[in-house]
Amino acid sequence: MKAILNISENNMSEYKIITTEPGKDYELVDSGESEKLERYADVLIARPDPQALWPKKLSVAEWEKANAFFKRVSVSANWSTKGKIAEKWQVEIGGLKMWVKLSAFKHTGIFPEQVGNWLWLEEKIKNSGRPVSVLNLFGYTGGATLACAKAGAEVCHVDGSKAAIGWGRENAEISGLKDKPIRWILDDAFRFVQREVKRGKLYDGIIMDPPSFGHGPKGELWKIEKSFLPFVEECKKVLSKQPLFFLINGYAAGYSALAYKNNLETLFKAYGGKVEVGELTIKEKEGERLLPAGIFARWSSV
Numbered sequence: 279m280k281a282i283l284n285i286s287e288n289n290m291s292e293y294k295i296i297t298t299e300p301g302k303d304y305e306l307v308d309s310g311e312s313e314k315l316e317r318y319a320d321v322l323i324a325r326p327d328p329q330a331l332w333p334k335k336l337s338v339a340e341w342e343k344a345n346a347f348f349k350r351v352s353v354s355a356n357w358s359t360k361g362k363i364a365e366k367w368q369v370e371i372g373g374l375k376m377w378v379k380l381s382a383f384k385h386t387g388i389f390p391e392q393v394g395n396w397l398w399l400e401e402k403i404k405n406s407g408r409p410v411s412v413l414n415l416f417g418y419t420g421g422a423t424l425a426c427a428k429a430g431a432e433v434c435h436v437d438g439s440k441a442a443i444g445w446g447r448e449n450a451e452i453s454g455l456k457d458k459p460i461r462w463i464l465d466d467a468f469r470f471v472q473r474e475v476k477r478g479k480l481y482d483g484i485i486m487d488p489p490s491f492g493h494g495p496k497g498e499l500w501k502i503e504k505s506f507l508p509f510v511e512e513c514k515k516v517l518s519k520q521p522l523f524f525l526i527n528g529y530a531a532g533y534s535a536l537a538y539k540n541n542l543e544t545l546f547k548a549y550g551g552k553v554e555v556g557e558l559t560i561k562e563k564e565g566e567r568l569l570p571a572g573i574f575a576r577w578s579s580v
Contacts, residue, residue, distance in 0.1 A: 293358050293535075294556035296394035297568060302533040303369035304390050306560045308341070308381040309569050310334035318378045320384065321345050324546075325384045329570045335562075347529035348384040355384070368452060372396045377445065387419045387445055391571035394523060396425035397575050399485070401421045402578055403429035406482075410522055413481040415467040415488075415513070420446030421524075422485050425456040431483070436463045436470050438494040458496050466494025468505060471512050486510075487527040504531075510541050521549060521579060527558075538575035551579040 300306065305324065305360070307315040309330040316323050324341060325348035334341070338580040346359045357380045366379045372393035378386050403410050403426060410431040414423045417435040424435050439442055443462050450456050455556055463470060467486075488502055488509070510526075515523070524545055526538045539555040546553050555575045 400429040412483040415486040431460040466498040525576040536575035542577040
């Protein structure tokens with residue numbers, strides 16, 4: 279019996295590649311061989327990035343000019359520095375001022391690839407013509423929270439890390455947003471949403487950046503393969519009757535952006551609007567090469 283394979287093509291016109299370009303306080307100087315070289319203000323940082331599966335452009339000598347290196351040796355991993363580097367320093371990115379710190383797990387407190395999403399959120403809020411309440415889950419150091427507050431929204435920022443909450447508050451202060459209506463909540467994101475459902479609290483926009491694995495402040499376990507689907511469904515219960523947007527980010531979770539997109543189809547069917555899906559990237563300082571830095575799916579009513 280001859281097998282018949284039916285093939286369909288989808289031009290994926292809604293699939294987007296969102297790119298953060300080099301700027302005054304941040305640029306991707308070079309990448310390759312599972313590393314990236316970045317400039318935050320006047321500080322050069324070299325750290326691992328498994329997505330950089332290509333040769334470096336710059337010489338070893340240029341990479342060795344970095345002020346800080348994140349290295350893995352045997353079972354340990356930490357930063358090493360050359361010369362004196364401040365414990366933290368300010369940068370302006372995406373119209374927001376934020377503190378950079380060399381923290382554990384190779385992070386700096388900023389995900390530059392998110393600038394495109396921040397601008398999208400600002401646009402949706404400003405163009406809505408009405409008061410907007412936003413719930414930012416796994417909010418980390420507050421980039422999306424500050425973007426929404428800057429645009430005039432009331433924001434509830436939830437994270438399970440006390441250090442991240444404090445960092446976010448510091449970012450709000452230097453961005454001139456300290457007095458904006460932001461609630462900083464130290465809590466397990468899933469449990470917080472469940473309580474908001476019981477309280478009848480509703481939000482016009484939801485943002486989430488779920489990790490692949492993690493723990494809440496009281497040891498609550500999060501595994502994306504088990505927790506994500508019921509979490510998203512619970513979040514939909516706190517959407518207002520006229521929701522504005524729902525944004526899902528993904529970083530190092532191993533899933534396709536289409537997996538996130540499929541969770542937003544029910545919103546499209548219920549409210550119309552538009553669902554977009556794609557990749558977040560950062561453009562190198564020289565040339566056109568893009569570093570993949572995450573995925574996203576987002577729905578908006580307008």
